[in-house]
Amino acid sequence: MENKDTKTSLFKLSRRDFVRLGAIGTSGLLLGVPIACSGEKHEMLLGKADAILAPNLFVSLSGTGEVTIFAHRSEMGTGIRTSLPLIIADEMEADWNKVKLVQAQGDAKYGDQNTDGSYSVRMFYQPMRIAGATIKTLLLQAAAEEWMVDVSECKAENHEVIHSSGKKFGFGYLAERASKLPIPEAANLMLKSPEDFKFITKKTSIYDLEDIVTGKAVYGLDVNIPEAKIAVIKRNPEAGAGIIDFDSKDALNIEGVSKIYQMEAGGFPLEFDKPVGGIVIIAKNTWTAIKARDAVKVNWKKGVNSNYSTNDFLAEMSQTAQKKGKAKRTQGNINEALKNADKIVKSDYLVPHFAHSPMETPCAVAHYKSDGSCEVWGPVQSPQWVRGAIAGALELPEEKVTVNVTLIGSAFGRKSKPDFMVEAALISKEINGPVKLLWTREDDIQHDFYHSICAQHLEIGIDQSNKVNSWLHRSIFPPIGGTTSVSEKEASIGELCMGVLDMPYEIENISCETNEAKTQIRIGWVRSVANINHGFAIGSILDEVAITRGVDPIENALELLGSDRNIDFDSLVDGFSNYNEKVEEFPCNTSRLRKVIETVKEKSNWGKTMPKGQGMGFAAHRSFLSYVACVVEVEVNDKKEIKIPMVHYVVDCGTAVNPDRIKAQFEGGASFGASLALKSEITVKNGAVEQENFNNYLVARITDAPYNTEVHIIESDEKPTGVGEPPIPPFIPALCNAIFQATGQRIRQLPIKLV
Amino acid sequence: MAIFQLDINNQKMEVDCAPDMPLLWCLRDELVMTGTKYGCGKALCGACTVHVDGEPVRSCSLPISSIENKKITTIEGVGMKTLHPVQKAWIEADVPQCGFCQSGQIMSAIALLNKTPNPTDDEIDAAMSGNICRCGTYVRIRKAIKSVAKNNL
Ligand code: FES
């Protein structure tokens, strides 16, 4: 899921990587590239004609002291557009009020831009620090030369360089002189020590805050291209299936409709970056296009998945889960151990498909121009993929495709796929002019890349001395890979390393298994991916184990964690996938997991007496290299209505770059988890999704979401790790365990239905 | 097609469009006022909330022919010179994540606070439950509304 063949190491600038800032002319300024790239010429200006110091692609400084920072990752609500630039600003000692952000276009020169998988800060923390330290070092050097003093007598502070005598220069004044200096080697840079951080680990509000509350922020369809037509597409209810024929006579009679034509459907399996296709309706405004779409009559073809019905499929997968599967992690002898166990806790867990349903539906603006170039604007998580996909679809060289990234009205993984952008580009070429493509909410809910439906079977053995001695976990679900390839028939190791194979508990006999399950609809990654299912099952069964053993659930988890250690997963699992990081660099450290569990126990006042109808539940889960423990308090009334008055989270995500945004991710994560646990479900019948809009694809509203969410961040100097996705996996089982305490009902299927 | 006279944010405007066109698309497509968002088109999510004569309504489901001679206020019309207290409270509490739902949330909150300067939790629930936030900023929305209420006391 992560395209990371680019490396983030800084490399020495070679002559041909330098380009001049055209507007500056004679200043002799060179612009380098801090992140590994292809070495071709980068002619893009820094966006500021008056920038005179630009030692790398990410930051420049003008003579008036204005700093421009390129935000190269996509902003979908995590605050990343703010959090990476503030790292540069901190290292360079800039005044945040003098920083202007420019959103970078999709271009391989920036290195990885795929904003997905909760790794932006993890991957770019160090490069951003180096980018900032580079420019600071140049400014210090310039000041020292001007004063003819040793550079060690100078320091940078709040947009100035200050000499030990007290004299100072503003950054802007030094820019010109600094631009003539050689760029320092990354290895020679001094990075700040954590106690000197001004922004990192402190709170910084998001850059776009005021634009958002005044309605000025620009999302996908807010891009104003005069003369743009509007397009909507009528799609086969069965993803990928084609069209027999269609009748557009009535629709064409509607005033303002200019064209109706067929865009080939992609078949199945399909490509993430190919259009879904259907009947394209072009009109002068959205309302007309929507009305005309209703008036088009289509005879749809049946496709290869027209027998797909989730009810039957879930039953079939449950059957599969009862049988011995293909073991992907084995320790000890599970059969023997279970045979000899004193007690076995056995349970099955079912999870439906979910839709991302981002608040802003997929949408795109495209302009194919007469010179054979194509410019697009849209809410995309992966602009380079969009660029390549459009170049491929239109048969253009990549240089002819410009991808502008707007703010993203949330995504949760949906907008990492370029399909909707490619559709818009193809339409623009077809009509020879600019177009805005809207996916209506119905399109979004019926043609998503869904979270994978899943059945799990677990058996946990307890021996005569009341110790847990065996762990059998079977997880059956159609793989994401099956969306694009028939040869992907079972969950991949990467997907199983989201909870199943990286299970951290110290148990003697372990078997983690999977088996075949056919992908029959578009499946993709939804916020925390397979961790949703596995966190739910593991967090839930541990509660059952604790109760069976007569041990407090938190004590149970702490005991099972065993000795403090880094787990050597590489030797336990063939092809272990550690969120694309080396296990040595980001080990699974049980003492860090222990710490978040112990802390949540204390912070939540765990074990306090709850009134009748209320309960507290606990779960912990490591995902995206972060450690999270969660306690949920729940209230269930006589009508079986569920309220969540309080959620306690403790997270260890290494260095907490922007703590308020981390807290926001957890508050929002609890709400997202509440949607999945209590409300949402995609069902498919005869190949077609049965839900269509928020009337039957339900999501958490203010009345369903937790009333309060307390987030405690463990202080740490470790490398930063993910925060966008890790809130989800422990929340759902903690909620279910709380419901058990409140009502005595065990939840083994999502969404929760109380009886 | 027909000509409609509209009063939006205290400005007289004229649009030429189909009578059944919802105000949302009139604002976005015809008047290029894009602060009001599309989220569902079926009065289910609140992203398109505007005020009609002070009442919060879902503009995606409001035909243009029904609002002539009524006063429309959109997110662009609140806090034109200085920020509205609700907008300030939103900034103070760092409410937005992606921000896409927030125009609608703010319009609903302003309407609530105009009528009920000191809403209870139940009143907040009733007024705000039509507004979905997929990022889940609900805790801070409630907090921001309460902070405005406190200043109203
Ligand atoms: S767009 Fe109007 S309520 Fe959703």
Ligand code: FES
């Ligand atoms: S802030 Fe993203 S949907 Fe509300």
